[in-house]
Every structure is written in structure tokens, then in C-alpha cells.
Amino acid sequence: MIIRPERAGDEQAIHDVTAAAFEGHPHSDQSEPFIIERLRGEGALMLSLVAEEEGQIVGHVAFSPVTLTPPAAGWFGLGPVAVMRERQANGIGSRLIREGLAMLAADGALGCVVVGDPDYYQKFRFRHESSLVFPGCAPQYFMALAFSGAVPTGTVAYHPAFGTE
Ligand SMILES: CC(C)(COP(=O)(O)OP(=O)(O)OC[C@H]1O[C@@H](n2cnc3c(N)ncnc32)[C@H](O)[C@@H]1OP(=O)(O)O)[C@@H](O)C(=O)NCCC(=O)NCCS
Structure with a gap:
């Protein structure tokens, strides 16, 4: 299995893997593959990695910039992430x-x-941080990981491609 950045021609496979992984998911409205497409279309798919096995895409993760209020640069949102069932x-x-x-950290993201x-994401050192607020989300499900420096104080908004605004 290799992990590599998406390249031209991967779009449909990423859509299909994501759609299938979220099908019937209790916390999904099945919008995830379209979020990825909107992010890509708006140039906001900052990092898009695929997992490839024997030439087949079996997993995908997207990262996009988030906006903080008051402003703080260098923060990104993880997701959607999906692996074939x-x-x-x-x-x-x-x-x-x-x-x-x-890769994000190496590129200078904060x-x-x-x-x-939380049970899944704490493995990657994500933690709920009371200084960061994501309106409309139960606090324990919204987590942050600082690569360097302190976690800022403020309200977080995902890219409009997520349709949460
Ligand atoms: C979440 C997802 C991307 C994880 O990918 P994966 O390749 O199955 O994950 P990994 O093999 O790296 O990790 C599996 C481990 O995480 C656990 N795990 C998987 N999903 C979990 C979840 N939602 N909550 C808690 N633990 C979870 C597994 O039990 C397993 O634990 P173990 O290592 O102690 O045995 C994948 O299960 C998936 O596509 N799910 C449907 C889409 C989805 O829910 N995406 C995330 C939305 S936030």
C-alpha cells in the first residue's frame, strides 16, 4: 500500500471510495464526496492523499484551510477521510x-x-480544546492538534464547500 497525493484521473475513484464508506453512516448526509469536489473546484483542497493498493484507490483523506475568528493563520481541517469498507x-x-x-506540519501549518x-482521533493526539469553538458541534466531537505553538482562542469555520455556513 502506498500513500500519495491525488493526481489527475483520481477524481472518480476518490468520489466512489468516499461515497461508499459514508453510505448509511449515522452521522453522514452523504455530502462528503461532493464536499471534496467543491473543495477541489475552489482550489481549497490543500492536501489530498490517496491510499493505493495494486493500482486501486482504497482510501482518501482531504485537508482544507479553516478560518478562525479572531483571525489566526495556518490552521487546517481534516476531512472527509474514508477507507473502503x-x-x-x-x-x-x-x-x-x-x-x-x-506533510501539513512540514509545510509550515500550525x-x-x-x-x-474522540476515541478514533485521540490516537493522533487530537484533543478537545476549550479555547477553540466550532458552533453547532457538541464540544467533545470537535478536536484540535497544534503542530507548533499554542492552540489559538476563537471560533472556527470550515471552508464554504462544507456547506455549514
Ligand atoms: C474512519 C475510517 C476512515 C478509519 O479508517 P480505517 O482504515 O478503518 O482505520 P484504521 O485501520 O487506521 O484504524 C482502525 C482502528 O480504529 C478503530 N475505529 C475505526 N473507526 C472508528 C470510529 N469511528 N471510532 C472509534 N474507533 C474507530 C477501529 O476499531 C480500529 O481500532 P484498533 O486499531 O484498536 O483495532 C474508516 O473506518 C471509514 O472510512 N469509515 C467510514 C467513514 C467515516 O466514518 N469517516 C470519518 C468521519 S469523522
Whole structure:
């Protein structure tokens, strides 16, 4: 299995893997593949990694910039992340997330936020931080990881491609 940045021609496979992984998911409205497409279309897909096995894309993770109020630069949001159902629980999601976070940090990002299951994301050192607020989300499901420096204080908004505004 290799992890690599998406390239031209991967778009449909990323859509399909994401749609299938979120199908029937209790916290999904099935918008995830379209969020990725909107992010890409608006030039906000800051980092898009695929997991490839024998030429087949089996997993994907997206990172996009988030906006903080008051303004603070250098923060990104993780997601959507998806792994083909038949290949889940084999460490693929973890590798996508770890390598994505490492690339962001190496590129000078200051930190990353995520909305999701605390049991899963704490493995990557994400923690709920009371100084960062994501309106409309139960606090324990909104987590942050600072790569360098302190976690800022403020309110977080994902890119409009997420349709949460
Ligand atoms: C979440 C997801 C990307 C993880 O990918 P994966 O390749 O299955 O994950 P990994 O193999 O790296 O990790 C699996 C481990 O995480 C656990 N895990 C997976 N999803 C979890 C969840 N939602 N909550 C808690 N633990 C979870 C597994 O039990 C396993 O634990 P173990 O290592 O102690 O056995 C994948 O399960 C998926 O596509 N799910 C559907 C889409 C989704 O929920 N995306 C995330 C939305 S926030």
C-alpha cells in the first residue's frame, strides 16, 4: 500500500471510495464526496492523499484551510477521510491521517482541527480544546492538534464547500 497525493484521473475513484464508506453512516448526509469536489473546484483542497493498493484507490483523506475568528493563520481541517469498507481496520485510515498531518506540519501549518469520534482521533493526539469553538458541534466531537505553538482562542469555520455556513 502506498500513500500519495491525488493526481489527475483520481477524481472518480476518490468520489466512489468516499461515497461508499459514508453510505448509511449515522452521522453522514452523504455530502462528503461532493464536499471534496467543491473543495477541489475552489482550489481549497490543500492536501489530498490517496491510499493505493495494486493500482486501486482504497482510501482518501482531504485537508482544507479553516478560518478562525479572531483571525489566526495556518490552521487546517481534516476531512472527509474514508477507507473502503472491505479494507477498513487495517491501518489505512491511520496512515493517511498520520502522513497528512506530517506533510501539513512540514509545510509550515500550525495546526489542524477535526470533527469526529474522540476515541478514533485521540490516537493522533487530537484533543478537545476549550479555547477553540466550532458552533453547532457538541464540544467533545470537535478536536484540535497544534503542530507548533499554542492552540489559538476563537471560533472556527470550515471552508464554504462544507456547506455549514
Ligand atoms: C474512519 C475510517 C476512515 C478509519 O479508517 P480505517 O482504515 O478503518 O482505520 P484504521 O485501520 O487506521 O484504524 C482502525 C482502528 O480504529 C478503530 N475505529 C475505526 N473507526 C472508528 C470510529 N469511528 N471510532 C472509534 N474507533 C474507530 C477501529 O476499531 C480500529 O481500532 P484498533 O486499531 O484498536 O483495532 C474508516 O473506518 C471509514 O472510512 N469509515 C467510514 C467513514 C467515516 O466514518 N469517516 C470519518 C468521519 S469523522
